[in-house]
Amino acid sequence: MVMVDDHIEHLPSEVRIVEMGPRDGLQNEKQPVSTEVKVELIKRLIETGEKHIEATAFVSPKWVPQMSDHHEMMQALKPLKEAHPDVTFPVLTPNIKGFEGALAGNAEEVAVFAAASEGFSQKNINCSIAESIERFKPVVAEAKKHGIKVRGYVSCVLGCPFDGEIAPEQVAKVAKDLYDLGCYEISLGDTIGVGTPAKAKAMIEAVSKVVPVDKLACHFHDTYGQALANLYACLELGVTTIDSSVAGLGGCPYAPGATGNVATEDVVYMLNGLGIKTGIDLDKLVDAGVYISDQLGRKPVSRVANAVLSKRK
Ligand SMILES: CC(C)(COP(=O)([O-])OP(=O)([O-])OC[C@H]1O[C@@H](n2cnc3c(N)ncnc32)[C@H](O)[C@@H]1OP(=O)([O-])[O-])[C@@H](O)C(=O)NCCC(=O)NCCSC(=O)C[C@@](C)(O)CC(=O)[O-]
DSSP, rough: OOOOOOOOTOSBEEEEEEEEEIIIIITSSOOOHHHHHHHHHHHHHHHHTTTOOOOOEEEEEEOOOOGTTTHHHHHHHHHHHOOTOOOBOEEOOOHHHHHHHHHTOOEEEEEEEESSSHHHHHHHSSSSSHHHHHHHHHHHHHHHHHHHHEEEEOOOOBBBBBBBBHHHHHHHHHHHHHHHHHHHOOOOOOOTOOOHHHHHHHHHHHTTTTTTTTGGEEEEEESSOHHHHHHHHHHHHTTTTEEEBGGGOOOOOOOTTOOOOOOOHHHHHHHHHTBBBBBOHHHHHHHHHHHHHHHSSOOSSHHHHHHHHHHOO
């Protein structure tokens, strides 16, 4: 059993984890992953104490085949929602068609996703940044009508595979556009995991001038092994929401070379060591990561998970 250590004064006392495994984690898997396996993963994640689990994406099945079972996923989540009313299952909705699917599936939270770079916006959602904001307007308006919360993502906040360096002010502009639109939280994605702590800090400083820092989330991929260091830098600035993926699953189909999100196990271990509460049981989380990794035929991409597993032996 890993204990939570003494809390360090200038850091938050609690962090909200938004689990990306079933969506960001699996969207790029080339081998088919059945709805049954995805739902079993979600059940196991709930058992760890996770409360926010992004479940699927209402995107084009031609663009992202792995998410094409979105309707089946929503059906399968209904009994889980009834059994665990305190757990939310956000889903991605890039346009009104996606929103209509999410609404039919009784989603209580959706997410729109923009980018800080024109190159990534075109490759990922086939439109410019400005066009994407226009597409999101009816999604947010409809969501409001139905009492559905909307989260906003900004991708490529620390670098773009197509456009290179991204100015913090450009990230701030897109984040503000999404916040002004009505997104309750803005998740800032280092989609290709190229950031370093000073860059992450400069980006959060710029964005928090236009969106309150308690409305920001960090969504860092771990391609260059910098995600924990970057997260620590952002915690020092007051960020209290972190997106992560069990077993370090994932990668974006439209971000060449990007690996998975920072592993939830690694984040929880670091936060435990800092005395920051997450409500997540690390041992059960390692087990959930082993479950999905076994299904995919590989080891978890989490240093912490592998350390815990070898200690158990
Ligand atoms: C956005 C679109 C749909 C635009 O795609 P498009 O081709 O420009 O859209 P369209 O309106 O011209 O429609 C073309 C076809 O797609 C269908 N369509 C249209 N909309 C939908 C929908 N919602 N659901 C299902 N089908 C849809 C539509 O019905 C039509 O079907 P057809 O007549 O050819 O049979 C497309 O580009 C797409 O699906 N892209 C996938 C984007 C994606 O899922 N990327 C990965 C997630 S984002 C991410 O991972 C980053 C993040 C969030 O994690 C943060 C980070 O790490 O940075």
